[in-house]
Amino acid sequence: MNSAQPATRPAQSNVMAVSPSPASPPVPAFEASKVCVWYGTKQALFEIDLTVRKREITAIIGPSGCGKSTFLRCLNRMHELVPSARMEGKITLFGEDLYGATVDPAIVRRRVGMVFQKSNPFPTMSIGENVIAGLRLNGIRDRAFLNEQMERSLRLAALWDEVKNELHRPGVSLSGGQQQRLCIARAVAMEPEVLLMDEPCSALDPMATAKIEELMQELKKNFTIVIVTHNMQQATRCSDQTAFFYMGKLIEMDSTAKIFSNPGQKQTEDYITGRFG
Amino acid sequence: MPALVENAPTPVKTAASLMPAPSRFGDSFSKSFTMVMAFSVIGLIGLVVVVLVRGSWPTIQHYGFGFITDSSWNPVTEKFGALPFIYGTVVSSLIGLLIAVPLSLATAVYLTELAPLWIRSPLTSLIEMLAAIPSVILGLWAIFVMIPFLRTFIYPALQSVLGWTPLFSGPIYGIGMLSGGIILAIMIIPIITSVSREILSSVPNLQREAAYALGATQWEVTRVAVLSYAKRGIFGAIILGLGRAIGETMAVTMVIGNASRISPSLFAPSNTMASVLANQFAEASDDAFLSALFAVGLVLFIVTIIVNLIAQLLLVAAGGQSSKLA
Amino acid sequence: MNEISAVRARGDQHRYRKAKSTFVAGLCILCGVLVVTPLALVFGYLVIQGASSVNLDFFTQLPKPTGEVGGGMANAIVGTFTLLALASLIGVPLGIFGAVYLAEYGNSRVNWWLRFSSDILNGVPSIIWGIVIYGIMVVPMKGYSAWAGGVALGCLMVPIILRTTEEVLLLVPQSYREAALALGIAKWKVISQIVIKTARKGIITALLLAFARVAGETAPLLFTALGNSFWNRNLSQPISALPLQIFSFATSAFDDYHRQAWAGALVLVSFVFLLNITVRFLTRKGA
Numbered sequence: 001m002n003s004a005q006p007a008t009r010p011a012q013s014n015v016m017a018v019s020p021s022p023a024s025p026p027v028p029a030f031e032a033s034k035v036c037v038w039y040g041t042k043q044a045l046f047e048i049d050l051t052v053r054k055r056e057i058t059a060i061i062g063p064s065g066c067g068k069s070t071f072l073r074c075l076n077r078m079h080e081l082v083p084s085a086r087m088e089g090k091i092t093l094f095g096e097d098l099y100g101a102t103v104d105p106a107i108v109r110r111r112v113g114m115v116f117q118k119s120n121p122f123p124t125m126s127i128g129e130n131v132i133a134g135l136r137l138n139g140i141r142d143r144a145f146l147n148e149q150m151e152r153s154l155r156l157a158a159l160w161d162e163v164k165n166e167l168h169r170p171g172v173s174l175s176g177g178q179q180q181r182l183c184i185a186r187a188v189a190m191e192p193e194v195l196l197m198d199e200p201c202s203a204l205d206p207m208a209t210a211k212i213e214e215l216m217q218e219l220k221k222n223f224t225i226v227i228v229t230h231n232m233q234q235a236t237r238c239s240d241q242t243a244f245f246y247m248g249k250l251i252e253m254d255s256t257a258k259i260f261s262n263p264g265q266k267q268t269e270d271y272i273t274g275r276f277g
Numbered sequence: 278m279p280a281l282v283e284n285a286p287t288p289v290k291t292a293a294s295l296m297p298a299p300s301r302f303g304d305s306f307s308k309s310f311t312m313v314m315a316f317s318v319i320g321l322i323g324l325v326v327v328v329l330v331r332g333s334w335p336t337i338q339h340y341g342f343g344f345i346t347d348s349s350w351n352p353v354t355e356k357f358g359a360l361p362f363i364y365g366t367v368v369s370s371l372i373g374l375l376i377a378v379p380l381s382l383a384t385a386v387y388l389t390e391l392a393p394l395w396i397r398s399p400l401t402s403l404i405e406m407l408a409a410i411p412s413v414i415l416g417l418w419a420i421f422v423m424i425p426f427l428r429t430f431i432y433p434a435l436q437s438v439l440g441w442t443p444l445f446s447g448p449i450y451g452i453g454m455l456s457g458g459i460i461l462a463i464m465i466i467p468i469i470t471s472v473s474r475e476i477l478s479s480v481p482n483l484q485r486e487a488a489y490a491l492g493a494t495q496w497e498v499t500r501v502a503v504l505s506y507a508k509r510g511i512f513g514a515i516i517l518g519l520g521r522a523i524g525e526t527m528a529v530t531m532v533i534g535n536a537s538r539i540s541p542s543l544f545a546p547s548n549t550m551a552s553v554l555a556n557q558f559a560e561a562s563d564d565a566f567l568s569a570l571f572a573v574g575l576v577l578f579i580v581t582i583i584v585n586l587i588a589q590l591l592l593v594a595a596g597g598q599s600s601k602l603a
Numbered sequence: 604m605n606e607i608s609a610v611r612a613r614g615d616q617h618r619y620r621k622a623k624s625t626f627v628a629g630l631c632i633l634c635g636v637l638v639v640t641p642l643a644l645v646f647g648y649l650v651i652q653g654a655s656s657v658n659l660d661f662f663t664q665l666p667k668p669t670g671e672v673g674g675g676m677a678n679a680i681v682g683t684f685t686l687l688a689l690a691s692l693i694g695v696p697l698g699i700f701g702a703v704y705l706a707e708y709g710n711s712r713v714n715w716w717l718r719f720s721s722d723i724l725n726g727v728p729s730i731i732w733g734i735v736i737y738g739i740m741v742v743p744m745k746g747y748s749a750w751a752g753g754v755a756l757g758c759l760m761v762p763i764i765l766r767t768t769e770e771v772l773l774l775v776p777q778s779y780r781e782a783a784l785a786l787g788i789a790k791w792k793v794i795s796q797i798v799i800k801t802a803r804k805g806i807i808t809a810l811l812l813a814f815a816r817v818a819g820e821t822a823p824l825l826f827t828a829l830g831n832s833f834w835n836r837n838l839s840q841p842i843s844a845l846p847l848q849i850f851s852f853a854t855s856a857f858d859d860y861h862r863q864a865w866a867g868a869l870v871l872v873s874f875v876f877l878l879n880i881t882v883r884f885l886t887r888k889g890a
Contacts, residue, residue, distance in 0.1 A: 078785060106299040110787035120778040124800045134786030137796055139297045145290050190786060191292040299789055307791035311704035317697045318720045318765065321758055325727060328738040383634035391628050400635060407642040409879050411819025413846045414868045417853045418645045463641045470638065496624035524728030526822040531854060554730050558826055574734050585726035
């Protein structure tokens with residue numbers, strides 16, 4: 001955990017390893033080494049080595065079925081929801097092993113938030129309740145804090161002005177784009193260090209998409225973002241680093257500008273010029 | 278932790294600081310507890326088996342398999358044989374099926390193939406309402422409405438035409454085997470109809486269209502493309518109805534007459550395995566009698582399980598493990 | 604000439620096949636009518652014979668001894684509700700939590716066997732429950748009781764609630780579970796606060812359906828609750844129930860009892876139908 005914490009924080013029962021001293025280069029948000037994933041006997045990822053830099057937007061692109069969503073889900077241990085899933089390799093979050101023996105997946109997911117392809121606000125909750133659902137169901141009772149956090153998160157998600165007078169309305173009564181921003185608010189309310197986004201705009205119209213892309217640039221100031229997208233133009237517009245996956249392997253990863261103007265690998269070039277999709 | 282709002286003072290409270298550490302207890306308790314609850318279904322089956330076997334043990338020891346082939350049932354002389362009730366169950370269920378199956382299948386065909394759309398939903402609802410009527414109420418209606426009607430009009434007519442056969446000979450009381458079969462038919466029609474209807478409507482339209490494209494008439498399409506495709510499922514529906522008929526108690530008890538012997542005539546009073554339990558269990562004063570009744574219960578249980586198993590297997594073969602509540 | 608007669612023959616054949624098809628269609632309609640006729644007759648007679656006897660007396664008075672005219676089934680109505688409540692003590696926890704296990708935990712192999720067992724349990728004739736509970740409760744307790752009746756009905760309820768609730772839980776989209784788990788919420792909380800809350804309407808309908816089915820059951824009560832002409836003051840004593848009372852009155856030799864049996868039947872069927880209609884209302888499209 002970040003060492004510059006106020007004294008009000010009680011000792012966590014699941015303290016991860018200490019972060020390195022400030023003199024060394026900034027610790028990457030994620031460092032994946034030789035990550036392989038199997039679903040049953042079928043291998044989905046082959047020895048992925050990848051670094052995600054802090055407070056940047058990293059995009060993962062590639063054709064359908066190339067394993068990008070699978071990899072994303074390894075970053076918050078959500079792939080474990082599939083009973084037949086198995087992972088080998090190492091992933092660290094700010095230097096700490098995500099898959100250590102004593103690490104509770106629930107703690108990982110508190111620190112690494114996720115927004116899904118199709119927005120999924122909880123249907124039995126209002127807009128306000130949705131935002132703080134993660135906090136409340138994780139045991140926070142402090143009403144004042146919850147209310148402050150609700151407003152803060154909705155502002156961060158650029159949704160506050162639209163819903164501030166309607167917080168009691170059901171979460172599902174919002175439009176598609178608003179719902180997705182509500183899900184983003186819900187995720188950032190947890191104060192994660194990283195935000196994972198799995199094709200967050202694929203179900204949205206261009207205007208809603210633009211709003212969320214704008215939002216991402218704001219969020220980048222405070223969060224590390226990893227976004228999976230099949231929309232290459234979106235990667236060009238939004239991300240700092242881009243990783244190209246193909247058939248379960250990481251083909252190339254570099255700054256977005258370089259990948260899209262002068263890719264090193266032929267496969268990358270074929271994909272971004274549309275020779276295959 | 279990063280500050281959430283730029284240039285704002287770092288908040289003293291953070292989410293991470295306020296959240297208690299997650300405990301593993303809740304999840305492991307929840308999994309174990311619900312698992313125990315789920316496995317209770319197996320426990321309940323075991324309970325039934327154990328109690329029935331324990332109760333019938335003296336009878337099994339005394340008679341062995343002869344119990345189900347012996348046709349004398351006399352609580353006074355303490356001679357017990359379950360054959361009359363097995364016979365009663367078989368015959369009354371058969372009558373029920375003979376009446377119910379053609380009616381149910383025709384209605385199912387009507388509902389899926391022929392009926393105009395505006396009729397389908399109300400008619401289906403009506404049939405489901407029939408299924409919801411408690412057995413004792415159908416029995417009440419049978420005693421005071423159905424049986425007088427049958428006794429006055431139908432049975433004499435049957436006897437005048439078919440009285441030369443042993444099946445329709447003998448005195449007409451109104452209550453009896455045939456009435457039992459008829460009320461069973463009324464009770465199993467809803468389930469055979471609704472399951473058949475589901476099976477028939479799951480036949481892909483491609484089958485029908487192919488037959489129509491060959492110039493078949495509506496009936497031919499139904500017969501060739503739909504019914505034969507759905508054969509296994511329909512058969513499963515029928516067996517499901519049979520399973521229901523075998524276990525049906527109250528309405529049958531009220532019309533079948535409580536006679537513990539085999540008679541050739543369908544007009545004669547009789548008993549099924551279920552109805553003899555309802556009729557005689559309360560009067561079973563001594564242990565031998567009680568044990569014999571438990572043994573009848575055991576036979577009934579086994580027969581029902583086997584029949585329902587066959588029905589489930591047929592229905593699973595026709596399409597998925599669904600909850601076809603018998 | 605041959606060609607003309609051949610064409611005519613095909614035409615005749617087609618007309619015959621068409622006629623056959625129409626005939627069969629007519630038969631099917633006839634069968635449909637025949638199938639709903641008993642429903643109309645049953646309901647008709649219930650109303651004709653019973654409606655006039657469903658009066659205030661019926662709901663407030665106890666049955667009179669044989670031979671005396673009048674009285675009511677107040678104790679039977681209360682008894683039915685009492686037995687439903689007792690049955691729920693077994694049926695609801697086993698059914699709902701068992702369904703949670705099937706829907707949220709377990710693996711497909713184990714679950715298949717559990718569902719299969721539940722279906723077998725569902726097919727057990729209700730009278731068998733009567734004699735089983737007689738064996739394990741009435742005999743050791745040396746007497747008939749409301750408890751025994753409740754347990755018998757509860758066992759009957761379990762497979763009904765289990766299967767229906769499981770289906771309802773499975774209908775909750777997986778995306779809600781994923782969203783909740785991605786927030787770091789513990790699985791048991793996801794189940795209770797998200798899944799069950801989302802499915803609560805369906806769960807209620809599962810319970811109502813189970814009540815509708817079990818409220819009309821007589822056979823399991825014959826040798827457990829037994830029936831009672833008076834108020835039940837103690838759950839370890841026999842208790843009356845509507846279906847039991849109807850059965851007892853219908854099979855008696857006494858005309859006034861028959862009249863009351865019709866009234867009881869009308870009330871019982873109305874209660875069962877009311878539950879079913881409520882379920883339909885709750886599950887209508889767009890609700």
